[in-house]
Amino acid sequence: MKVIGLTGGTGSGKSVVSRFLKEMGAVIVDADLVSRQIVEVGKPAYEEIVAYFGKDILQEDGTIFRKKLGEIVFHDEEKLAFLNRCTHTYIVAEMKDQIEQAKTEGTASCIVLDAPLLFEVGLEKFCDAVWVVCRCGSSRPESYGTGWCQP
Numbered sequence: 001m002k003v004i005g006l007t008g009g010t011g012s013g014k015s016v017v018s019r020f021l022k023e024m025g026a027v028i029v030d031a032d033l034v035s036r037q038i039v040e041v042g043k044p045a046y047e048e049i050v051a052y053f054g055k056d057i058l059q060e061d062g063t064i065f066r067k068k069l070g071e072i073v074f075h076d077e078e079k080l081a082f083l084n085r086c087t088h089t090y091i092v093a094e095m096k097d098q099i100e101q102a103k104t105e106g107t108a109s110c111i112v113l114d115a116p117l118l119f120e121v122g123l124e125k126f127c128d129a130v131w132v133v134c135r136c137g138s139s140r141p142e143s144y145g146t147g148w149c150q151p
Contacts (some may be wrong), residue, residue, distance in 0.1 A: 030104035
């Protein structure tokens, strides 16, 4: 089964392309969704992050207060580097597991890795092809779903 890496900048239309490919029978492995799942209470990434940053980053219900954590790492490159190393390790592992699961099930037309940091975290090595989504012009929401952008 073919694996397509789908990448592009924020607001480029990756989600639009993913939705279309899902409608066509593809399994979508979404890095943004995985990144939220791996930091749920009790997961290994959650445990490592809380051990490193302390319980001050937790909300009353025990979940990570993402805004507070973001404020911390925004001002400290070392802490940001730790957070990226920690989360990227678990994101890649989970996405690899989901690829294998989809291949085992064998019901999809292809597998799409929707990952803004596809190359930065090494996910391209699992792909048979890489598609880069870009949006023409500075702001062209009207181009979504209409085919190719006109220069």
